[in-house]
Structures are given as structure tokens and as C-alpha cells.
Amino acid sequence: xxxMDLGSLLFILALTVLVGIFVTQPFLxxxxxxxxxxxxxxxxxxDQDRSVLLAERDRLLTTLQELExxxxxxxxxxxxxxxxxxxLLQAGANVLRKxxxxxxxxxxxxxxxxxxxxxxxxxxxDVQKKPNVFIEKDExxxxxxxxxxxxxxxxxxxxxxxxxxxxxxxxxxxxxxxxLS
Numbered sequence: 001x002x003x004m005d006l007g008s009l010l011f012i013l014a015l016t017v018l019v020g021i022f023v024t025q026p027f028l029x030x031x032x033x034x035x036x037x038x039x040x041x042x043x044x045x046x047d048q049d050r051s052v053l054l055a056e057r058d059r060l061l062t063t064l065q066e067l068e069x070x071x072x073x074x075x076x077x078x079x080x081x082x083x084x085x086x087x088l089l090q091a092g093a094n095v096l097r098k099x100x101x102x103x104x105x106x107x108x109x110x111x112x113x114x115x116x117x118x119x120x121x122x123x124x125x126d127v128q129k130k131p132n133v134f135i136e137k138d139e140x141x142x143x144x145x146x147x148x149x150x151x152x153x154x155x156x157x158x159x160x161x162x163x164x165x166x167x168x169x170x171x172x173x174x175x176x177x178x179x180l181s
Contacts, residue, residue: 046102053099060092064120092116 067088071081093112100112110118156168164175172179 050099050102053095053102057092057095057099060088060095061116061119061123064088064092064116065123068120068124089113089116092119 064085067076067081067084070076076084090113093116096112096115155165156170157166158164159166159173159176159178159180161178162173162176164173166173166180170180
């Protein structure tokens, strides 16, 4: 072997070692991440129970709120409403009692049933404060009529991208979405 061949061989060997280190580096970092992730997962069983109970409480409050709304719309018969409402109130009170048992230092003056009633009332108040997301019938009719009028217009031309017919009032092509100027 000549000196040139030996130098090339050592260079290739060094390059291979560097590439090997570079390639295995992410695998070594994963083990550190796994250790960090495992330590973060050591959530106490009490915290897990509390989280489950809080989620159940929120679900029951939402269900009660929807029941109130459906009853006000007449979707629920008057004879079924008080039965279903009392079942949901009782379930909510049971969840609050379980939450209280997990947090004995937190003393509430109201009974669990009264606290559920207060929470439902607070949610109803929040809903009433928010702007109405539904479109009134008159507004909807106006939107529909405007759309009908725009469709009755004669075509103003064609989309430069796809060739679809466009109206004067169109800002975007209805087929390809291209901006019209």
C-alpha cells in the first residue's frame, strides 16, 4: 500500500465514525426524553380521580343546561322534565360530594344540590351575556334573497384560472377559489 492509500483509508474510517456518531445521537437523546416523560407521568391517583370528577361535573352541568334549553323549546314533555332534571341534579350532587371528599380542607356553606343549581344558573347567565350566534329569521331571509339576486345576475365573465363563469358580485371563484379582481 502506498501512503496515499493509507491516508485515504484513515480518512474514510474517520468519516464513518463521525457519521455513525451523528446517526446514533437521536437514539441516545430519546432515552433521556423517555426518562423525563416517565417522571412527568407520575401523577398521583388522587389528581387523576379529581380530574375525572371535574370532567364529569362539567359534563353533567352541560347536560343540565341542554335539558333546560330543550324544555324551553318544547322538545321535552312537561311530565318527563322534572324527573330527568332531578336525576341529573342528584348525579351532579354526588360528583360534588366526591370532589369534597378529595379536598377535605375546602369547606362549602351550600349543600351539593344547591351548588349544582348555582352552577347551572351561572352557566345560563353566561349564555345570555354572549351575543346570539344564531341568525334571526329576518336576517336569514335577507341573506338568502341577496344570494338569489346575485345568482340571477348575468355572468360577468370567466375565472382566469379555471374558466368557470363568474358574477359581478363574486370576490372568489366558486370552483377553484381564485381571487377575482
